[in-house]
Amino acid sequence: MENRYGKLASWVYHLDKPIGRSFGDIEFYRDRLQNYSGPILEPAVGNGRVFIPLLEAGFQLEGFDASEDMLDYCRRECAARQLSPLLTFQTFSDFQATTTFDAIIMPAGSFQLVTQAKAAQDLLRKFHDLLAPGGSLILDIDHMKGLLEPSGAMRRWRVNERELLTLTSSSPEVDYANQTSFSCLRYEHWKDGALLTTEVDFFNLRWWGINELCLALKEAGFDNIEISGGYQHGKPPSNEDLIFSFEAQRRPSTNS
């Protein structure tokens, strides 16, 4: 039940963050990928919010995700646009690739879904090894305050005149020793005021210090690490930024 993005969670995600909905990230990733012509991987591709605009911009992308419901949205939206990228049902821990990549991208703080420090370090190493020499990993993480703040009121999304989806989140349980924040998310689907379905998901995220992630990237073998605040490339991160982006390169030589 943890970070599983089930049926209602995926539906809400797709209503709230449809294809092309940008927080500045789509433009940022599109610009940063300009120099890459080879294959690009998006782990945790979700509904294709970022993936599809990048495909439409001419990049050669493939993606994987651990939620069949999220992948269903992505496949449907690709088909509606006559796009047929490789999309697979895989997890961070069992992902296997048949090629190397020029770039790997992880927008929307998806890297923070890996809550065990050791698993996160292993994943960075895996990404490093999946990159072609000279290739880059680009990912972003949220400011930790976003993970610690108490949740707001119930949120709602109108499906149509008669149907509504709601989301109520518990206040986060914070584990300062392990840098994680755990919330219980209750999704509900209503029709004409009657409850049709309920789904409960546990949402667990890890926060990172900026320097800590920089050191972890180096430990995984990366070089030339650039950190930008607020999706403005080259802007040093500041406390006002809600998001920090990391771009880290696999050394051009193969013996790294």
Ligand SMILES: C[S@@+](CC[C@H](N)C(=O)[O-])C[C@H]1O[C@@H](n2cnc3c(N)ncnc32)[C@H](O)[C@@H]1O
């Ligand atoms: C915040 S969404 C990001 C979706 C998309 N990348 C975007 O930018 O909108 C996080 C995604 O991570 C996926 N996910 C969660 N745990 C995962 C895991 N262990 N392996 C692969 N994907 C996972 C979820 O299913 C969900 O689609």
